Amino acid sequence: MARRFGKESGIIGVAAAAVVSLAVAGTLAFGNFGSGSQAEAEGVGAKTERAAPAAVDSSIVHASDRPGRSLNITIDDGPDPVWTPKVLDVLKKYNVKAVFCMIGPQAKAHPDLVKKVVAAGHKLCDHTISHNTGMDHQPESYQSQQILDAQKMIEDAAGGTQVEYYRAPGGAFTPYSRKLAAEHGMRPLGWNVDSKDFEGGTVQGIETTVRGELPNGPTVLFHDGGGDRSRTVDALDRLLPWMQQQGYGFGFPKR
Numbered sequence: 001m002a003r004r005f006g007k008e009s010g011i012i013g014v015a016a017a018a019v020v021s022l023a024v025a026g027t028l029a030f031g032n033f034g035s036g037s038q039a040e041a042e043g044v045g046a047k048t049e050r051a052a053p054a055a056v057d058s059s060i061v062h063a064s065d066r067p068g069r070s071l072n073i074t075i076d077d078g079p080d081p082v083w084t085p086k087v088l089d090v091l092k093k094y095n096v097k098a099v100f101c102m103i104g105p106q107a108k109a110h111p112d113l114v115k116k117v118v119a120a121g122h123k124l125c126d127h128t129i130s131h132n133t134g135m136d137h138q139p140e141s142y143q144s145q146q147i148l149d150a151q152k153m154i155e156d157a158a159g160g161t162q163v164e165y166y167r168a169p170g171g172a173f174t175p176y177s178r179k180l181a182a183e184h185g186m187r188p189l190g191w192n193v194d195s196k197d198f199e200g201g202t203v204q205g206i207e208t209t210v211r212g213e214l215p216n217g218p219t220v221l222f223h224d225g226g227g228d229r230s231r232t233v234d235a236l237d238r239l240l241p242w243m244q245q246q247g248y249g250f251g252f253p254k255r
């Protein structure tokens, strides 16, 4: 908690200093001045500006928040400077919103991509720092660092937008990690349909796998990082219109 606010106070401090310089220079920057003044007036109360997110349920969610015949598209292991923009393009082409489960250091390295994801109406998910699929066998201190440091990196890269979900790499959840994520406002997120787009199959293979597994449930897993994702992009370009033809709409996992 202190870490989060410490960084924010730093940002506000810089903003306030900038406002003072502008005022001294006689620049009529009313927009900035207004927000700077507010932050100054709040003083230490600026802590409340980015309030800690409310706790959510700690069980692993698969259900969609959209009623009826619905799917939740989830995209893991990015952001990636090559593949994330292509995935964003294909989602936009079919007006589909998705959840992006991001690796903390990659989000930190590509804040422009994180902001693009948010600006396009998609939601953010914490996919840890190191993507250690054996993290469920690691101490709680390790799990905590993996989850909370990544949350902060993603949230900072996004410019403050809340990270709404936590997906353990490889599904390596523990009761502790689910509870921790939930206490920090992130609903543990599972999946029902694994596109297996990270395995060496063809576009047709990914398509067949997803079509065959759709009866399993609404949450579908793809990847925009971790290697050449051209087949993922092509598979999405074929699957999304097919899903729409089948009468599916797209929602977000429940929180």
Ligand SMILES: [Zn+2]
Pocket: 076, 077, 127, 131, 169, 170
């Ligand atoms: Zn992953």
